Amino acid sequence: MLQKIKILTIIGTRPQIIKASAISRAIKNHFKNAINEIILHTGQHYDTNMSEVFFNELKIPKPNYNLNIGSGTHGSQTADMIKGIEEIIVKEQPDCMILYGDTNSTLAGAIAASKLHCKIVHIEAGLRSYNKTMPEEINRILCDHCSTLLFSPTKTGYQNLIKEGFAVNNTSPFTADNPKIYYCGDIMFDNTLHFSEIASQKSGILKKYNLKKNAYVLATIHRDNNTDNPERLSNIFEAILSIAKNNNIDFVIPLHPRTTKVLKENLSSDIYYELMNNKYIKIIEPVSFLDMIELEKHSILIVTDSGGVQKEAYFLQKPCIILRPQTEWVELIEHGSSIMADADVNKIINAANTLLSNKSTSFPPIFGNGKAADFICEEILSNFIPIK
Numbered sequence: 001m002l003q004k005i006k007i008l009t010i011i012g013t014r015p016q017i018i019k020a021s022a023i024s025r026a027i028k029n030h031f032k033n034a035i036n037e038i039i040l041h042t043g044q045h046y047d048t049n050m051s052e053v054f055f056n057e058l059k060i061p062k063p064n065y066n067l068n069i070g071s072g073t074h075g076s077q078t079a080d081m082i083k084g085i086e087e088i089i090v091k092e093q094p095d096c097m098i099l100y101g102d103t104n105s106t107l108a109g110a111i112a113a114s115k116l117h118c119k120i121v122h123i124e125a126g127l128r129s130y131n132k133t134m135p136e137e138i139n140r141i142l143c144d145h146c147s148t149l150l151f152s153p154t155k156t157g158y159q160n161l162i163k164e165g166f167a168v169n170n171t172s173p174f175t176a177d178n179p180k181i182y183y184c185g186d187i188m189f190d191n192t193l194h195f196s197e198i199a200s201q202k203s204g205i206l207k208k209y210n211l212k213k214n215a216y217v218l219a220t221i222h223r224d225n226n227t228d229n230p231e232r233l234s235n236i237f238e239a240i241l242s243i244a245k246n247n248n249i250d251f252v253i254p255l256h257p258r259t260t261k262v263l264k265e266n267l268s269s270d271i272y273y274e275l276m277n278n279k280y281i282k283i284i285e286p287v288s289f290l291d292m293i294e295l296e297k298h299s300i301l302i303v304t305d306s307g308g309v310q311k312e313a314y315f316l317q318k319p320c321i322i323l324r325p326q327t328e329w330v331e332l333i334e335h336g337s338s339i340m341a342d343a344d345v346n347k348i349i350n351a352a353n354t355l356l357s358n359k360s361t362s363f364p365p366i367f368g369n370g371k372a373a374d375f376i377c378e379e380i381l382s383n384f385i386p387i388k
């Protein structure tokens, strides 16, 4: 009998759990006789609505290991993860490790795997904001540069890798010193296509919050440079209040726990008071992925500093205001469906005026064909031979 390849998948945060569901689904549907996936959850996210809800809803296999690391400073959180992941690599002896995106869980996996010469498959490789004050920028650069197979969701990401010295003509066998880079489309697009119809059938979120289709704005805010900076956070909510009142439009805001924890402390007192008492503003707990897709699908505009949500806006053909000074998803800006407004009150309000009145935006298909996860599994299988 053919020996299965053993993959150790590292997840830790909400978006990584969602991303991993695409690969787990591909394995279950097409590669279950060839790939044995072991899932390690670092526990970076741990609230039920930041973690468990996704396993139940997206039918992801329960993690084989949970390190339960929880929150902490970058150094202590990452160090604890490295130690825990190292132990599991030694125990499981995987043929390779899958890492997603750019979180501290990604970085910890990359360091632990490299030191033990476990080959790394990086999904979402090559993305760059060119802002090294973002913790994610450091994490993604370091992870890319010790990976063996690098899967970029966009052409820009692929080109970024080439600019950093990755060769396009390396030949097999691939290693961290002789890596292979790919442009393969986005597994999050796979997910949106797969779950969109299921969300329509199962989600009751619009009814729950009395939201009318195409008559509300969806907003998410969690990026550290917004939440931890009182001026930026106040600017963002001042702009949101202004857009809501000027357009008589509801805002539904599923708030990340990071933001909830600092809202009162970091908002100016008048903005906080108005936010809590304004009839247009619905601040709610983080929602499940099916509820989130449903909210995105029927919004008239999305306002976000999330990497994943700005892309999902594009997948679902919604205009989007990006509350960041740069984005790694530059295509969204180039095609005109998204406007980068940073945390500037006037820029955010002007962007809303532009996007709410512009009905002719186009959304060319630039994130692949919805089968990125199958492609990635095929490439893993053709490039890695089981160790034992």
Ligand code: UD1
Pocket (backbone or CB within 6 Å): 013, 014, 015, 044, 045, 046, 047, 050, 071, 072, 102, 103, 104, 105, 135, 136, 222, 224, 256, 257, 258, 259, 261, 307
């Ligand atoms: C992390 C990632 C970020 C990603 C985001 C997705 C890093 C450096 N950042 O940011 O790239 O966009 O996840 O959501 O890895 N908290 C809870 N409950 C939870 C999780 C977090 O209350 O289940 C609170 C804690 O107060 C914690 C804070 O949120 O200190 C920040 O959590 P952390 O995982 O450190 O970073 P995120 O901001 O979530």
Ligand code: UDP
Pocket (backbone or CB within 6 Å): 014, 015, 018, 220, 222, 254, 255, 285, 286, 287, 288, 289, 290, 292, 293, 305, 306, 307, 308, 309, 312
């Ligand atoms: N998401 C969700 N519920 C929420 C907010 C976001 O399911 O309340 C999903 C969203 O649809 C996307 C992912 O979480 O798939 C994005 O995660 P997040 O914004 O936390 O992180 P980022 O993408 O910025 O790293």
